[in-house]
Amino acid sequence: MEKFYLMPHPPIMIEEVGKGQEKNIQKTINSCKQISEEISAMDVDTIIIISPHGIVFRDGIGVVVSDSLKGDLSKFGVNQVCLEFDINNKLTSEIIENATNKGITIAPLDQYTCTNYGANLELDHGALVPLYYVSKQKSYKLVHITYGMLSKLELYNFGMAISESVKKLNEKAVLIASGDLSHRLKDDGPYPYSPYGAEFDKTFLEILECGDMEKLLNMNQKLAKEAGECGLRSAYILAGAMDGLDVKGQVLSYENTFGVGYGVVKFNTNKSETKLSEILTEKQKNMATEKLSSGDEYTQLARKSLYYYYDKGHYLNEPKDLPHEMLNERRGVFVSLKKEGELKGCIGTIGAVTDNVAQEIIRNAVSAATSDPRFSKVKKEELGDLDISVDVLFEPEPCTINNLNVYEYGVIVSTINKRGLLLPNLEGIETVEAQVQIALQKAGITQDEEYLIERFKVERHKENNLDD
Known part of the structure; x- marks a missing residue:
């Protein structure tokens, strides 16, 4: 795996949706553009993205297996912002097989299965917003994953399955974990204010910055629940994908203008002598x-x-x-x-x-x-x-x-x-x-x-x- 990133997904950061309000989170936008330029300079042809806003299962992980995936922001009043990607089916199949062998339940998603679940097969905004910036510079194939409500260790093991699959197929890929931080930072935010919100954001970003993935997995669950976040499970998978590596996070920006925490983080990694997975087991x-x-x-x-x-x-x-x-x-x-x-x-x-x-x-x-x-x-x-x-x-x-x-x-x-x-x-x-x-x-x-x-x-x- 070439690189690992955490990116937020507020539709308001896209000009057509924000209509000027996006300027209030310009640092976030600039950081996403920086990541886009960095990825485009690499020899990368596939983006693996973990989203909280696809079809979320209580006991499994959703993985898109169709030939292509597209979506727009019509739910946010803008249908002209539309993206479409070809799915890297070879890598997707390898990830599914590897994860299944680890005992992780996978729900393959195509038009037929989504119809059975009463949902549409589409590129959700949790993936579309980060990809809007990343794909500005270059076209990529996609692996689209929606995290499930699984245990921390299961999500971590799934992240390992991703990296192992990339390595086995010698794929040139980067991993983006999509997730916003607390939604309860202000009285006029999207959810009722909670004093836990700012505490969660500060603790979460400090952990990522020092690269202590074991500490990430041991974060207080009450703190996370009261904060009203949607990025922690994405981060568990991200952590698993970096198993066996020394990790340091670089927080490119953090803003909370609209009562939601938007953190943009890139990770620098080196090989490690120990594997956290062995310690956790x-x-x-x-x-x-x-x-x-x-x-x-x-x-x-x-x-x-x-x-x-x-x-x-x-x-x-x-x-x-x-x-x-x-x-x-x-x-x-x-x-x-x-x-x-x-x-x-x-x-x-x-x-x-x-x-x-x-x-x-x-x-x-x-x-x-x-x-x-x-x-x-x-x-x-x-x-x-x-x-x-x-x-x-x-x-x-x-x-x-x-x-x-x-x-x-x-x-x-x-x-x-x-x-x-x-x-x-x-x-x-x-x-x-x-x-x-x-x-x-x-x-x-x-x-x-x-x-x-x-x-x-x-x-x-x-x-x-x-x-x-």
Whole structure:
């Protein structure tokens, strides 16, 4: 790989869209032009671009496999700005094969598959805006990739697959990670202001500048989430593509004129004696081992039941040395699985359906990993990445909406043949009205129907790092 870059994608930086406002981010524009001139001076024929704004999958990475790709900025009121690129199908196919061999799910995108997903095959603005400047000097073939909501290590490994494929085919290519930084920098920005925004941008760019890719992967997830960014996952892939290299980033510019952070970074690299991927793999193994002994008896049992089921193919028998209440009490139990702060599965029982709490935990942990219809089945190699919480339910009691408290009580809404439940103290649910509305939606009950409201308390058990 010849070079690596991070570029933003605000359509307003294109004159036809900005109509004069683009001058307010002239440093960003100048930096993009500098990158364009630098790439055009290289012996490069392919641009590999990572975009956050194509078709984003929860459990896979979208890769365009059509012969060509074009798009315009009609969504931003300008259809005369239109770009079209031939796809480097040979390199694209090699990347897909390499990534698949690493266990990464790839969604090949052409006109047919996009139609099935209810989307259009087009050059999205996350790719079009950087390419608008890069392609000014010269024509290039394209590899178009949309990151997925995968784990940091999966995205990093995908970046490795990109570089390995380029090297194998002896391609002359550069990699551009497209991404804006925080969208919450000002009160009049596109999203509500957050004090985390400026902190994220400063931390993120400092990490890239010093080239500490391990520190990048360990960035505080709450900071990133509160900042409202769309560039971190692109950067994870970028980091993986630079595995085995000493990295130093050069921040060409940073601006936040419109309440969004626009950072332009180019990376200078040299061969390294060590590979971060090897360090990360070892740390992941150690973390998986540590988690088996972390938490209390409830979360430990849930985790042990998962490993046992994935190894043996059937349920674990409850251990006989568990606390009395786990072996002798019958209650409903919900088990929730998160991966890097994102829910991966949550299954439970409102009332007991087995002989004791331990059996409820064992079965619901497995169901959360394998049978939650909202998510793909958890892979065996993902078990060490999971954070687990176990909610033991107390008996529900009838109430009115005035007797609810989203932080203290869960809610059950029901009719004769429909029932929906929502646990208490869930992230993003701050009002009783929202809590009841979501429970109604889960049950398929409309506002016009007569329904019963019940409330319940839970005893929540969670692993130490669940909410980090």
